[in-house]
């Protein structure tokens with residue numbers, strides 16, 4: 523398919539039923555991120571007009587996600603899977619964990635709650651700084667789904683040839699992967715870009731070449747870029763045309779940045 527559509531993913535009319543092998547996404551978090559504006563030292567230095575407002579009423583926000591997840595289930599193959607990246611929110615002095623999303627996946631099978639751990643972010647002085655986000659992994663069928671573990675194994679630090687057959691091991695459910703830094707070759711103007719390395723592991727383990735990968739909230743196109751590099755097809759949605767342009771530029775860029 524290899525297309526990013528410029529309308530809301532609440533309706534994925536272009537995608538046939540049961541055609542997608544894997545959905546991976548980071549939805550808007552409803553934390554008032556100013557999408558589309560450029561910031562420097564806390565000041566808005568450029569605005570590209572009205573952008574997606576990341577500040578829904580909570581009910582409205584959850585209803586939107588429920589619709590998108592409903593549509594995803596329609597387009598997902600019977601052996602398909604969903605990887606859903608979301609983080610705790612911090613509001614009025616307390617943490618609100620995102621476990622309410624589990625209500626939307628009651629007819630699927632929760633296989634992992636991956637902790638994506640990284641090095642930097644906001645600093646705090648009356649609680650520990652937060653340095654992780656979740657990636658929830660659900661399958662449509664309990665047992666029948668793709669899991670190419672050998673393709674994502676990592677070297678074991680405590681390898682002992684007398685005890686283990688191979689130095690390569692299961693990467694576990696805690697993944698230490700850097701956020702996209704300001705000076706990374708991957709960096710775009712999108713304020714909430716996730717790293718290619720995170721998506722690479724997910725697409726490699728959960729799909730085979732030629733499979734269709736969906737990202738309903740495509741942003742700067744990271745999912746599409748990685749799918750393309752790995753010989754998978756992609757499809758997705760993005761409300762902001764500016765971000766689709768960024769994604770298209772990344773997709774036509776011939777120079778491999780990371781792998």
Ligand SMILES: C[S@@+](CC[C@H](N)C(=O)[O-])C[C@H]1O[C@@H](n2cnc3c(N)ncnc32)[C@H](O)[C@@H]1O
Pocket residue numbers: 529530531532547548549550551557574712714715716717738739740741742743744745759760761762765
């Ligand atoms: C967290 S960002 C995704 C970033 C992406 N993972 C990347 O690496 O660039 C969420 C994106 O969803 C878009 N968005 C918000 N609501 C949407 C909707 N209903 N349909 C499609 N896109 C939407 C926003 O404009 C934003 O770019």
